[in-house]
Amino acid sequence: MKKSVILLLTGVLLLTAGCSSNTYNNLRKVEDKLIANYISRNQLHILYEEPELTYEWGEKDYYKVSGYDNLYFHLRHRGDSADIVVNDVIVTRYKKFALIENADTLSYWTTLDQAHPYEFRYGDLSSCDAEGWHVAVRLMKYPDSECEILVPSKQGFSDDQTSVTPYMYIIKIKKKQ
Secondary structure (H helix, E strand, O other): OHHHHHHHHHHHHHHHHHHHOOOHHHHHHHHHHHHHHHHHHOOOEEEOOOOOOOOOOOOOEEEEOOOOOOOEEEEEEOOOOOOOOOOOEEEEEEEEEEOOOOOOEEEEOOOOOOOOOEEEEOOOOOOOOOHHHHHHHHHHOOOOOEEEEEEOHHHOOHHHHHHOOOEEEEEEEEEOO
16 A cells, blocks of 8 residues: 555656646746847847837847847838838738758748738737737838848747747738738
């Protein structure tokens, strides 16, 4: 009887120890390290204040978006001057890759990659649950803009949130007429 209780307790302890290494908190710590390593490895220059519209973005300038954990934005090209407003339908082409070295790129950049571009209603998280994308559109401000955005899992798509996986995106946007 005593041996059975000891074996049962040992089994419960092993099960608890094995499960605790994959807690959300531990996965978030791993994600934070992955993001920090990506920034370091690519020698990104982090800006802590949102640049003015006239700011000339350097190749490695990334704005750490205030109010968000590890959400970084880099403007590659500022589009035309017609503001995008909430509820506009945004048409996007994008490339997505993980933050590990030599990561594969998922490309939805052309019609050869994906016949139809990804569309969502700006400001409506039910049409695009990646909050980071809505922030990117706000920061790009205009149609025909292009950016890079490092999106932690908390601001990513629901699959990214579930797997606690951050991604880098290159996004170009248009406004559906």
